[in-house]
Amino acid sequence: MSNKRKKQVTIYDLATELNVAPSTVSRALKDHYSIGKATITAVKELARKRGYRTNILASSLRTRESNTIGVLVPWINRPFISSLIHGVEAAARESGYNVIISQSQDSYDHEVANAKTLFSSRIHALVVSLAMQTTDYEHLEEISSSGTPVIFVDRVPSTLDGHRVVIDNVRSARLATQHLIDQGCRRIALFKGASHQIIYHERECGYREALQANDLRVDDELILTSDHLTLEEGNRLARQLLQSPHPPDGIFSTNDNAAVGAIKCARELGVAVPEQLAIIGFNNDPVCEIIDPPLSSVTHPAVEMGRMALQQALRVANAKMPVTERRIELETQLVPRASSLRRR
Amino acid sequence: MSNKRKKQVTIYDLATELNVAPSTVSRALKDHYSIGKATITAVKELARKRGYRTNILASSLRTRESNTIGVLVPWINRPFISSLIHGVEAAARESGYNVIISQSQDSYDHEVANAKTLFSSRIHALVVSLAMQTTDYEHLEEISSSGTPVIFVDRVPSTLDGHRVVIDNVRSARLATQHLIDQGCRRIALFKGASHQIIYHERECGYREALQANDLRVDDELILTSDHLTLEEGNRLARQLLQSPHPPDGIFSTNDNAAVGAIKCARELGVAVPEQLAIIGFNNDPVCEIIDPPLSSVTHPAVEMGRMALQQALRVANAKMPVTERRIELETQLVPRASSLRRR
DNA sequence: TTGTAGGCGTTATCAG
DNA sequence: CTGATAACGCCTACAA
Numbered sequence: 001m002s003n004k005r006k007k008q009v010t011i012y013d014l015a016t017e018l019n020v021a022p023s024t025v026s027r028a029l030k031d032h033y034s035i036g037k038a039t040i041t042a043v044k045e046l047a048r049k050r051g052y053r054t055n056i057l058a059s060s061l062r063t064r065e066s067n068t069i070g071v072l073v074p075w076i077n078r079p080f081i082s083s084l085i086h087g088v089e090a091a092a093r094e095s096g097y098n099v100i101i102s103q104s105q106d107s108y109d110h111e112v113a114n115a116k117t118l119f120s121s122r123i124h125a126l127v128v129s130l131a132m133q134t135t136d137y138e139h140l141e142e143i144s145s146s147g148t149p150v151i152f153v154d155r156v157p158s159t160l161d162g163h164r165v166v167i168d169n170v171r172s173a174r175l176a177t178q179h180l181i182d183q184g185c186r187r188i189a190l191f192k193g194a195s196h197q198i199i200y201h202e203r204e205c206g207y208r209e210a211l212q213a214n215d216l217r218v219d220d221e222l223i224l225t226s227d228h229l230t231l232e233e234g235n236r237l238a239r240q241l242l243q244s245p246h247p248p249d250g251i252f253s254t255n256d257n258a259a260v261g262a263i264k265c266a267r268e269l270g271v272a273v274p275e276q277l278a279i280i281g282f283n284n285d286p287v288c289e290i291i292d293p294p295l296s297s298v299t300h301p302a303v304e305m306g307r308m309a310l311q312q313a314l315r316v317a318n319a320k321m322p323v324t325e326r327r328i329e330l331e332t333q334l335v336p337r338a339s340s341l342r343r344r
Numbered sequence: 345m346s347n348k349r350k351k352q353v354t355i356y357d358l359a360t361e362l363n364v365a366p367s368t369v370s371r372a373l374k375d376h377y378s379i380g381k382a383t384i385t386a387v388k389e390l391a392r393k394r395g396y397r398t399n400i401l402a403s404s405l406r407t408r409e410s411n412t413i414g415v416l417v418p419w420i421n422r423p424f425i426s427s428l429i430h431g432v433e434a435a436a437r438e439s440g441y442n443v444i445i446s447q448s449q450d451s452y453d454h455e456v457a458n459a460k461t462l463f464s465s466r467i468h469a470l471v472v473s474l475a476m477q478t479t480d481y482e483h484l485e486e487i488s489s490s491g492t493p494v495i496f497v498d499r500v501p502s503t504l505d506g507h508r509v510v511i512d513n514v515r516s517a518r519l520a521t522q523h524l525i526d527q528g529c530r531r532i533a534l535f536k537g538a539s540h541q542i543i544y545h546e547r548e549c550g551y552r553e554a555l556q557a558n559d560l561r562v563d564d565e566l567i568l569t570s571d572h573l574t575l576e577e578g579n580r581l582a583r584q585l586l587q588s589p590h591p592p593d594g595i596f597s598t599n600d601n602a603a604v605g606a607i608k609c610a611r612e613l614g615v616a617v618p619e620q621l622a623i624i625g626f627n628n629d630p631v632c633e634i635i636d637p638p639l640s641s642v643t644h645p646a647v648e649m650g651r652m653a654l655q656q657a658l659r660v661a662n663a664k665m666p667v668t669e670r671r672i673e674l675e676t677q678l679v680p681r682a683s684s685l686r687r688r
Numbered sequence: 689t690t691g692t693a694g695g696c697g698t699t700a701t702c703a704g
Numbered sequence: 705c706t707g708a709t710a711a712c713g714c715c716t717a718c719a720a
Contacts (some may be wrong), residue, residue: 008490010713021691026715034689051486053464057410058713061401061696068444068465076433077647082426089420089447093458098465100412100444103433114437120397121412121442142395146352231634260634290575290604292636303421354697365707370699378705402697405712691720697712704707 009052018046029054060122069313070123071101072114074131074155079285080302081129084153087306088127095314097124104131112139119143125313127306130155132227135196137162149316153309158198163316165309165328169199172298172332173206174213176252176280179296179334181214183278183342185250189222189241191258193229200225203254203282222248226258234261242269242277249277250340256281260291263339278340293338301330353396362390373398404466413657414467415445416458418475418499423629424646425473428497431650432471439658441468448475456483463487469657471650474499476571479540481506493660497653502542507660509653509672513543516642516676517550518557520596520624523640523678525558527622527686529594533566533585535602537573544569547598547626566592570602578605586613586621593621594684600625604635607683622684637682645674 011025018025020039028035028043046052060066069092073081089099102118104111111131116139118126126143128150137160144150144162152164180188190207193200204223211218222241226233234253238261241248253259259281266273273279273293280296281288288295308328316323355369362369364383372379372387390396404410413436417425433443446462448455455475460483462470470487472494481504488494488506496508524532534551537544548567555562566585570577578597582605585592597603603625610617617623617637624640625632632639652672660667 008713012713022713023692023715024690026713027690036689039689053460055405055713056465057401057405058696059715061399061405061698061712062714062716064696066401075430076420077423077426077430079421079423082421085445086419086421086447089445090449093446098444098461099446100442101429101433102437102443103430105434116397117442121400286575287631287634290608290631290635352697355699356697366697367699367708368706370697371706380705383705399697402712403699405696405714406698406700408712689720692718694715694717696714699711701710702708704705 008055009050010055011052014043014046014050014052017050018042064122066122066124067096068098068100068121068123069310070118070121070126071099072104072111072118072126072128073101074104074106074129076101076103080154080283080300083302084129084306084309087303088310089306091307091310095310097310097314104134106132108133115139115143119146119148123148125149125151125317127151127153127309127313129153130157130197132194132197149313151309151313151316153305155197155199158196158201161326163312163323163326165305165312165330167300167330167332169202170206170209172282173203173252173254174210175206175332175334176282176298177207177210178214179336180250180252180278180280180340181210181216183250183274183340185248185278186216187219187222187246187248188216188250188252189224189248191224191226191229191234191237191251191253191262193254194225194227200254207252229253229255229258231257231261231264234258235265236261238262238265239269242266242271247277251277251279253279254282256283256285256287256295256297259295259297259339260287263291263293263295274338274340274342278342280340284335288335288337291339296337296340297335299333299335301332304330352399353394354399355396358387358390358394358396362386408466410466410468411440412442412444412465412467413654414462414465414470415443416448416455416462416470416472417445418448418450418473420445420447424498424627424644427646428473428650428653431647432654433650435651435654439654441654441658448478450476452477452479459483459487463490463492467492469493469495469661471495471497471653471657473497474501474541476538476541493657495653495657495660497649499541499543502540502545505670507656507667507670509649509656509674511644511649511674511676513546514550514553516626517547517596517598518554519550519676519678520626520642521551521554522558523680524594524596524622524624524684525554525560527594527618527684529622530560531563531566531590531592532560532594532596533568533592535573535578535581535595535597535606536567536569537598538569538571544598551596573597573599573602575601575605575608578602579609580605582606582609583613586610586615591621595621595623597623598626600627600629600631600639600641603639603641603683604631607635607637607639618682618684618686622686624684628679632679632681635683640681640684641679643677643679645676648674
C-alpha cells in the first residue's frame, strides 16, 4: 500500500528548506566540483537530518544506468554456487553495486524467462552459469547484443563466444587422473555430467589424455554419465561398476557429491578405499574433509571466480573500447587425501 | 557505457507505429478492461515483434512500488542460509517479484550500511536474518516505520516486536536433550552461540528445561559458548571437555558443524560414539548423512522458512489492514541417527 | 558558483 | 473505448 508509506524526502524538499535550487542539492550531494564548500556541508547536514535517501530508481531512469548486477544460476543452495554468489556480491558491494539473483533450477524455460525479467530491470551486467538443460543461447545473445555485458562462469556455452571466467578443465582432469595412475591404478572409471555441458566434455578429454599418455586403454564401459551427479547417483554408479566382472581400481568423479556416494558404496560392499579402489572428486567441497576416508579432490575457486566475474562485468560495462580479453582462467590445484593415497 | 547500448523500445515507439496514444499502449499491455480486444492484440503483437520490454525502473518510479524484495543475511554461502534464500527467491519469482541480496558478513556496520542501500532501492519488503554482532535494531526500525515491511527470519531481534518466521527453539532443544537422556546420558554438554542472539538463548532454555524435568543437575562447566560454531571450534570444545576430569557422556550442539567437529575429536581420542559419548546436532544439514557415524539432528526447515517469510512480506506489504499475526512458527522434527542411538 | 528547464519511460487522471 | 497531460525524483545542458 503506497499510501501507507511515509512520503519520502526528495532533493526538492531539501532545496526549498535551504532556499537553493534542486540542481544545487543534487550536485552538492555528489561533491560536484563547482559547488561551494559551505553549500555542500549545509546540504549534506540537512540531508542527514531529514533522513534523505537518494531514489535509485529515479536516478537510474534518468542516467539509464542501474547500479544492479544480475546473477542467473541453476541453484542457489549448492556449495559451489553459493560461494560463487558470495564472491560476486562482496565484490559488487565494494564497487557500489547491488546484486539481484535468480535461479533457473536447471530448467531452460526458467532460464529464458528469468533472463527476460532481469533484462527488464535494466541490469548493468549479467553473470550467468547455465542450466543443465540449456543448449541454445539466443536469450543471452539478445541481452549481450543489446549492450548489456554477459559474463559466463563455470557452465559456459559451447558455441557462443562470450566473456567467461573458467578453470582449465582439461588440465585439472588430467591432473586428477594422473594422480590415480601414480598411485598405481590401471582401470580408472569416470563419473561425468551431461556432455553438452562443455565442462564435462573437457574433463572427459583430460581423463582420456592422461590414460593415453600412460599407455592405458580407454574403456568406454568405465565412462558413466549422470544428469545430476548426486550422492545417490554416485552410489548407484559405483555399485554398478563394483559388481561388474571387471571392476575398476580407481574412480575419478567430476564432482565431490558423487564421489562421496562412491565411498559410501565401497564401504557398504566391503571394498577397501584406497587399497582396492582409489577415489578422487572435484570441487574440494567442505565435505571432502568430513567423509571417512577424506576425499582427494581438485580445488575449484568459487569465491574467486565470483569476484573475477564481477570485475570483468564492470570492466566490460564501463570500457571505452571493446574488452579483448574475453577468457579469464583461474588456477586449480590437486588436493590428495586418504581416499587415493596408497602407502608405498 | 550507456551510449554503447542500443536504444530501447518504448511504449512511445509502439504508439507512433500504431497511430495510437502511449497511454493506450500502456493500458493494452496490461489488459486494461477498457481497451478494445483488437487494439490489445495489435499492441501485443507489435510489442513482441519489436522486442519491447517494459522499463521496470520507470514503472516503479511512477507507481512508487518496486517489485523487488530485499534479503539481508550474514553469509550467503552457508547451507542453512543458501537454502533460505532459495526459498525466498522461488516464492518471489512465482509472485512476480525480484530478489536483491546482500550479506552483512556478521558485521553490524555492514548490516547498517546494506540496510540503507537496500532502502534506497525502494524495496517492496525486507527479509532479514541478523548479523551475529547485532544488538540494536534502529537501522531496521527506521525502514519498518517508514512503511516498508521488515520480516525477520531465524536470527530475530530480542527486543523489537517485528514480524518473524521462526521455529520453536525451546521445544526443539528440549526434544534433542530429552533424546540424549532417553539414550542413557546423564552428563550432557551444550555447544551454543553468542547468547545475545535469542535463538541460542532459547535453545539453552530448552536444554535446561529437559535436564530439570529429569532431575539432572545443570553443570555450568558443560555449557560452552562459541562465536562461530565452526567445525574446528566444535573439535576444540569437545577436546577440552573430553580431557577434563569429568567428561560428559553426551553433547548437544546447536549446529551441525560443531557437532561434526565433536565427532572427529572423539574419533581422534578413541572415544566411542555413541557408546561413550552420544552426540546430536541441529539443522539437519546434508553433512549429517555423510559423517560416520551419521549425526542425529533436529530439522530446521530452511526452504520453507524462506517461502513463508516471502509470503508474509507480501501479505504485510499489500494488506489494507495491519497484519496481526506477527509470528509464524514452523515445525521441527527430531532425526535420530547412529551418533546418539545406543542399542538397548 | 548557482539556477532553469526539459526529459528519462511509465502510469493515473481527467476529458472526450 | 481512447487521447492529452501531468507527474514520479533525479540529472544535466545551458544560461546567468
